[in-house]
Amino acid sequence: MMQTRSLQAVPAAKNMFRWNDARLLSAGLLALACVLPFVLSNYRIFQLNMVFITTMALVGLNLLTGFNGQISLGHGAFYAMGAYTTAILVDRFDCPYILALPCSGAVCLVFGWLFGLPALRLEGLYLALATFALGVCLPQILKYKGIEDWTHGVQGITLLKPEAPFHLPLSADQWLYFLSLGVLVLLLWIARNIVTSHTGRAIVAIRDNPLAAAAMGIDLARYKTTAFGISALYTGIAGGLSALTVQFVAPDSFNILVSAGFLVGIVVGGLASLSGAFYGALFLQFVPNVADRISKAAPWAIYGVVLIGFVYLMPEGVAGFIRRWWVSVTATRTKP
Amino acid sequence: MEQFLHQVAAGLATGGVYASLALALVMIYQTTHHVNFAQGELAMCSTYLAWSLVNAGVPYWAAFILTVAISFAVGMGIERVLIRRVERAPVLTVVIVFIAMQFILNSLAGAVFGYTIQLFPSPFPEEPPFGNPYINSHELGVVVVTMVTVGLLWAFFRFTSLGLALRGAAANSESAALCGIRVGSMLMLGWGLAAAIGAVAGMLVAPIVFLDPNMMSGILIYAFAAALLGGIDSPVGAVIGGFLLGVLENLAGAYVIGTELKLTVALITIVAVLVVRPSGLLGRVLVTRV
Numbered sequence: 001m002m003q004t005r006s007l008q009a010v011p012a013a014k015n016m017f018r019w020n021d022a023r024l025l026s027a028g029l030l031a032l033a034c035v036l037p038f039v040l041s042n043y044r045i046f047q048l049n050m051v052f053i054t055t056m057a058l059v060g061l062n063l064l065t066g067f068n069g070q071i072s073l074g075h076g077a078f079y080a081m082g083a084y085t086t087a088i089l090v091d092r093f094d095c096p097y098i099l100a101l102p103c104s105g106a107v108c109l110v111f112g113w114l115f116g117l118p119a120l121r122l123e124g125l126y127l128a129l130a131t132f133a134l135g136v137c138l139p140q141i142l143k144y145k146g147i148e149d150w151t152h153g154v155q156g157i158t159l160l161k162p163e164a165p166f167h168l169p170l171s172a173d174q175w176l177y178f179l180s181l182g183v184l185v186l187l188l189w190i191a192r193n194i195v196t197s198h199t200g201r202a203i204v205a206i207r208d209n210p211l212a213a214a215a216m217g218i219d220l221a222r223y224k225t226t227a228f229g230i231s232a233l234y235t236g237i238a239g240g241l242s243a244l245t246v247q248f249v250a251p252d253s254f255n256i257l258v259s260a261g262f263l264v265g266i267v268v269g270g271l272a273s274l275s276g277a278f279y280g281a282l283f284l285q286f287v288p289n290v291a292d293r294i295s296k297a298a299p300w301a302i303y304g305v306v307l308i309g310f311v312y313l314m315p316e317g318v319a320g321f322i323r324r325w326w327v328s329v330t331a332t333r334t335k336p
Numbered sequence: 337m338e339q340f341l342h343q344v345a346a347g348l349a350t351g352g353v354y355a356s357l358a359l360a361l362v363m364i365y366q367t368t369h370h371v372n373f374a375q376g377e378l379a380m381c382s383t384y385l386a387w388s389l390v391n392a393g394v395p396y397w398a399a400f401i402l403t404v405a406i407s408f409a410v411g412m413g414i415e416r417v418l419i420r421r422v423e424r425a426p427v428l429t430v431v432i433v434f435i436a437m438q439f440i441l442n443s444l445a446g447a448v449f450g451y452t453i454q455l456f457p458s459p460f461p462e463e464p465p466f467g468n469p470y471i472n473s474h475e476l477g478v479v480v481v482t483m484v485t486v487g488l489l490w491a492f493f494r495f496t497s498l499g500l501a502l503r504g505a506a507a508n509s510e511s512a513a514l515c516g517i518r519v520g521s522m523l524m525l526g527w528g529l530a531a532a533i534g535a536v537a538g539m540l541v542a543p544i545v546f547l548d549p550n551m552m553s554g555i556l557i558y559a560f561a562a563a564l565l566g567g568i569d570s571p572v573g574a575v576i577g578g579f580l581l582g583v584l585e586n587l588a589g590a591y592v593i594g595t596e597l598k599l600t601v602a603l604i605t606i607v608a609v610l611v612v613r614p615s616g617l618l619g620r621v622l623v624t625r626v
Contacts, residue, residue, distance in 0.1 A: 071428055073435070118611045124427035125371045126610055129564070132373065133557050133603040140599050256553070260435055267432055301447070304439035311432050312421060 033181055037174045045173045046245065047285055052180040053241045054281035058265045059191050059274060060234025065263075066272035067195060068227040069207030070119060074131030076258030077138045078108045078232040080249075082239025084142065087157040087249045088150050097162050097244055101183070104240035105233045112232020116225035135259035142251035156250025159243060180241050187234060191274055194230070203227050204272075235262075257300070264303050267310055270317025279318040342471075343586045349475030350544065351582020352482035356537035357552075357559035358566065358574035359486065360530040365568050367506045367526030368419070373434035375534055375559070376552030377441035378414075382407040382535030383542045383551075384449050387456055396459045400539060404532045411531025412524040419527070420520070445549040456542035478540045485536060486575050489529075493571075502526060554599055558585065561602040564609045567616030576617065581605065 037045050061075045082104035089095040089103055115134075119127050143153055151157065161172040168175065194200050202223050205213040214220050243249050261284055269280025287302065314321060357379060364372045372378075382403055389399035418437070422429050460473035493499040504512040505522035513519050537559075538552070545551050562581045566573025581602070588601050609616060 065428065069428070071431055073431070118607055121614065122610050125431065126564075126614070128373075128427075128431050129371060129560055130603075130606055130610060133560065133599075133606050136553060136557050137599045137603045140597055144597060260439070263432065263435060271428070300439040301443040304436040304443070307432055307436035307439070308418070311429055311436070315429070 030185070034178075037177045042171070042173045045177050049173070049177045049180050049245050050242070051278075051281045051285045052177075052184045053238045053245065054265065054284055055277045056184055056187050056238035056241070057235045057262055058269060058277035058280050059187060060231045060238065061262050062266045062269075062272065062274070062277055063191065063194070063203075063234065064227055064231035066266055066276075067200065067207065068203045068224065068231075070224065070227065071124065071128040072131045072231070072259075073128050073256075073263060074133070074135035074138075074259050075231075075235050075262045076254050076256065076260075077131075077134050078112060078235040079239040079242070079258060079262075080138055080142065080254035081111060081232075082108050082236030083243035083249045083254070084151060084157075084239075085236070086240035087159055087243045090159055090244075091157050092150060101237055101240045101244075105237040108232040108236025108239075109229045112236075113225050113229035115232070116228030119228060120221055120224055131259075132256070135256045139251040139255055142254065151251075154251060156248060156253075159247045159249075161247055162244060176241075176245055180245070183237065183241065187237065188274060191234070195274065199223070199226075261303075264307055266317075267307060268317055270319030270321075273317065273319035273323075275322075276317050276319030279322075283318075339590075343590045344583055345471035345475055347583035347586030348579060349471070349478045349582070350541075350585065351562075351579035352478040353537050353541040353544070353555060353578075354558045354562045354582050355482050355575040355578025356485060356533055356540065357555060358562035358578045359489065359571055360533040360537065361559055361563045362566075362568060362571050362574045363489075363526055363530040363533060365563070366571075367502065367523055368423070370419070370430055370434070371560070371568070372530065373431065373556075374437035374441060375530065376556030377438045377445070378407070378411070378531055379534035379538035380549060380552045381441050381445055382531070383456065383538035383547060384445055386535070386539050387449075387454060387542070387547055390457060396457060400459070403539065404535050407535035408528040408532040411534075412528040414531075415524045415527035416520075420523075423523075442549050449549070451549060454547040456539070456547045458543035474543055481536065481540060482575065482578075485533060486571065489533075489571060498525075554602075557599060557602045557606075558582075561605040561609070563616075564606055565616055567618045570616065570618040573616055573618030 033048075036048065040048070057075065057079055060078075061072060064070050064072055064075075085104040085107045086097065086100040089100040090097050095103070119130070122130055142151055145153070162176065163172050165175075170178070195203075202213065202218045205216070205218060206220055206223055210220060265280030265284045266276065267280075268283045269278065270276030283306075287306075310317060316323075357375065360375055360379070361372060364370055364375070385406060386399050386403040389402060390396060394402070414437070418433060419430075422433055458474045458477070460477040493503060501512070501517045502522050502525060504515065505517055505519045506526070509519045512522075537555075541555060542551070545555070558581055559578070562577035563574045564577070565581060566575070566577030568574075584605075585598060585601055589598055593601070
């Protein structure tokens with residue numbers, strides 16, 4: 001199952017960007033994304049903004065888990081770290097939020113790289129275990145009394161919504177939306193370049209066969225820790241933006257379900273697929289809302305059923321499904 | 337000093353619970369080489385089952401045995417229906433299935449039984465045994481039940497032909513199949529045993545932490561840590577690791593770091609064991625042929 005998926009995933013994603021149709025489609029989607037905030041309600045803008053932010057986090061997790069094969073069940077920890085870094089810098093040190101975001105990324109890059117070091121010795125299940133423990137412990141660590149001066153303990157930190165700079169005629173929601181969109185496009189562009197470069201091929205080779213990769217001269221330790229760091233950087237920036245958007249961070253909003261949700265997102269969207277991150281984020285943002293109307297406990301039951309369904313029936317996720325559909329459409333177009 | 341002994345005794349009791357759940361994890365690891373992330377939620381569901389039975393008027397020990405039996409059957413069913421299909425799938429797929437099971441069981445329990453905390457009865461008397469001031473009856477009971485479970489398991493694996501078949505299927509499933517062992521049934525049996533042991537752990541811990549759908553999350557992390565500390569493929573190691581961690585947790589909580597960072601102790605143990613001695617205290621060092 002994994003073999004066919006892993007062999008197809010990367011070249012197909014690469015081709016998709018080369019097709020002119022696909023390029024046109026991306027440009028069209030981007031234009032649509034620029035128009036949307038002027039026609040939608042503030043709440044919808046907020047929701048779409050969260051979709052962009054979740055997409056960044058999922059791209060980060062996908063770089064690590066999908067492309068590099070290192071399972072992380074604790075990426076919520078990096079998301080929280082990014083959110084708290086931004087919140088503390090803005091709240092306590094009066095740092096401009098536009099500087100706080102790269103700081104979030106940098107802090108997570110360093111911590112991700114550091115966590116990647118012991119992770120080198122852990123494979124598969126053990127890494128999943130260690131990161132799972134990290135995800136479960138995180139709220140407790142954030143509540144720790146020793147750092148309460150900065151984190152305000154259980155109460156969390158409340159932030160102000162940043163206004164649009166340069167007297168732009170945008171509301172605060174619209175400005176944040178465009179900020180997230182800009183960051184997302186930048187991060188996606190970088191991720192695409194990483195994945196299609198020699199670094200990306202090395203990262204994928206390590207997933208598919210670490211031994212063969214090492215025999216070919218790939219420095220496993222270097223690439224694996226780098227993947228961990230970059231992955232954490234993406235998730236951290238997403239966390240920082242989420243702190244600005246939600247205007248509030250508290251320990252209990254970063255429980256294990258955040259990490260688990262990210263895993264759901266990349267599986268539903270499609271492992272080792274950058275576009276999949278977006279579908280996964282859409283799923284995470286809108287499906288719980290629908291499920292909530294059915295029953296209070298339902299979202300997680302539905303997540304569970306959907307996860308099992310995807311694993312058994314659609315292991316390539318939505319992105320894989322769309323890719324195959326796209327191939328069949330273009331094939332019938334060129335045949336006659 | 338009295339305070340210290342009391343902490344140790346309480347630590348042994350929680351350690352017993354960690355040991356039983358760790359034992360369940362080791363059972364599944366031994367038969368399938370999977371680490372079951374849903375083990376805690378399975379145990380929680382079993383405990384709710386026992387609670388419903390007791391509330392329906394079934395005597396405690398009858399409910400206990402019934403719960404263990406039903407959990408055994410459910411564990412076998414889960415292996416056959418869900419896990420068999422991903423047996424040869426990559427690790428990530430298996431982990432996702434376990435996580436999904438965890439979600440489903442947790443929210444189902446929440447939907448059926450609600451999120452209010454329930455009292456769970458202890459089968460052991462209120463007053464401390466033999467008039468000693470250090471350990472109460474439930475704590476002693478937990479330790480004894482854990483030891484009996486381990487003893488039974490050890491005897492099962494050591495002296496019965498079924499236990500031998502189970503070990504054979506785990507060690508080398510292809511050779512075992514060629515010897516006429518039904519490997520599929522053995523895997524089901526392993527899962528059934530794990531679910532039954534988990535049920536025992538759940539019923540033992542419920543009087544201490546009370547009963548709610550999220551009661552197992554912290555305990556599961558400690559059970560993971562215990563299983564890793566003892567060596568993930570060693571049942572005896574899991575039990576030793578469980579007791580060690582229980583005492584360590586209580587002492588660290590009382591004297592070093594306070595109760596708020598208890599889970600972090602488990603995290604640090606997990607990372608430290610995996611980095612310093614990945615095979616654990618009693619586990620075999622795994623050598624892979626290239």
